[in-house]
Amino acid sequence: MSEPRIAVVSAGLGDPSSTRLLADRLRDATLSALTGHGQTAEAVDVVLRPLAQDIAAHMLTHNPSGALAAAIREVVDAEAIIAVTPTFNMSYSGLFKSFFDVIEEGQLASIPTALGATGGSARHSMVMDTAMRPMFAYLKAQVVPTGVFAASEDWGTASGLERRIARAGQELADLMVAMPRRREADPFDVESDAFVSFEQMLGHA
Template sequence: MKLVVVSAGLSVPSSTRLLADRLAAAVDRKVPADIQVVELRDLAVEIAHNFTNGFPGRSLAAALDAVTEADGLIAVTPVFSASYSGLFKSFFDVLDKDALAGKPVLIAATGGSARHSLVLDHALRPLFAHLRAVVVPTGVYAASEDWGAEGLPDRIERAAEELTALTRGLSTPHKEKKQPELTVVPFAEQLAALSASPGA
């Protein structure tokens, strides 16, 4: 399984990258994965240039190709102004519009307060629905107080399990079901049979 992790954390060390790494490790424990991490902080200049000249630089092009070719995607952003970061949105704006169609995606976010946890459903889920990705039911939000507390590890494991199940389901060829044979009876014959039946 080829798993790509997109992290939009800006600081070093970054709680966003920490959450991304924990999610990737949880997926890897369930199914061996070839994990590639895309740090958007390192691509910020190339993303800006892509908007102005229409062409990705070498590093950005490699990151876009990795996302396009991935079997599954983990996308993690810090919360800025009650939404995803501008850098996070900009990366997905320069991604080909069909790159995520049908692709399993696990969404996650970090923030200073639990009040921003709805960012998953109000901002990230609609974004990836627009890109026609298949978003796992469980999104993972980590506020500052969540680190080391109960609950976060369970959410990470549940989301990882859902992503794993989706990638397996979408990559496993479905067996062709044998269709039942149909018998076509002309209407005139049906009508004659009804007329001949008792009580008709």
């Protein structure tokens, strides 16, 4: 059986990006917390910046590029999600929202999820409760209690950012262990135990 996978979605517009840095810190905290449960996981980075044009085109044509389809599949098939966005006008970025808009309804239901956001100052921290939580509640994801907002002044100071990251990572790991995602086997997947070949069906006739 393969390791559970954590999809780490970051919507930073710069390179390097504080949004990507926060996503990486949340990933590391979650993986560390999982080891405390005697478990491991594979983290898969889903960086949205290179997919911006593909996302916009898909919203117009409903025909995803290969790269975008692969990114969507990484997220909807994951056992957990870490989703981090920069903050604009007290909300998530348009790129972040557009990516989750192109995911079909119901595909994120019950997936353990940790949320993070970055911004220029702490006055934007309400974005966690006013924008991100309602969005992921609508998507029916299982969001952990601690959301992590990182203002510019939080990095490299005794701001409590590292404690919040560790707490969110622990909560996500705990939820992954307590509520492991279970999927029904795809009967058309030839690698699945549920797959029945035409020859086998004839044999049962």
